[in-house]
Amino acid sequence: MQNLLYKSKGLAMRWLTLIAFVFVCLLTHAQSAPTHNKQKDAELLGKALEYFSSQKYHECLLILQGLDKQYRLNPRYKAYLGVCYYYEWDYENAVKHLTVAIPKLVNFAPHERSFYYWALAESYFNLRHYEKAVPCYQDMLKLCYEKERAEAYYRLGFCFLFGEDWADAWSNFYEAQNCFRKYRPGEEPARMAQIGNMLKALNGKVAGEALVHIGINKAKGK
Structure with missing residues (x-):
């Protein structure tokens, strides 16, 4: 990079x-x-x-x-x-x-x-x-080559992770995983393993947020 x-x-x-x-x-x-x-x-x-x-x-x-x-x-x-x-x-x-x-x-x-x-x-x-890094990575994604997108998504995943935005962190790590597989297959085995672990760790947090959100909406509907 x-x-x-x-x-x-x-x-x-x-x-x-x-x-x-x-x-x-x-x-x-x-x-x-x-x-x-x-x-x-x-x-x-x-x-x-x-x-x-x-x-x-x-x-x-x-x-x-x-x-x-x-x-x-x-x-x-x-x-x-x-x-x-x-x-x-x-x-x-x-x-x-x-x-x-x-x-x-x-x-x-x-x-x-x-x-x-x-x-x-x-x-x-x-x-x-x-928070300031996020829009810069997003602007980079609009202009870079496809094979360079994985790095930006990977960094965005951490930006959202550190901000405890679990859903966006999961989404960006998932995009990073897909881009590494599609555009740079076999190049980053250690990073791919790390991303896989991050996604697994975030699954529970994202599911928990979803359940809380559903519960709030149900309470509002009563």
């Missing part, structure tokens, strides 16, 4: 051809900055994109952090910066940058956007902000 976006490594590399237009992508605060400095920064940006496309996120982060202090990075580069923070386990900064960038990337490729939602959802999840 960490390679969700970069199974197609050409994605970021295509943008290296746009370095000539770096001044469209970077809106400088200091319009009078010397041209040679801008040219150097353009080269740094190109280097950052090379690092990003080769999944060298720490190296990319160091460059983008410097550029972010000097320029107003456009939303795509803000998203790249958020992804770098995510891979550095700095989830608070990942959330900070991705929440700003994602709403401005609606016209970008669905699969690329699905990864940004995944990184944001995972950041919230690791911060234990499960």
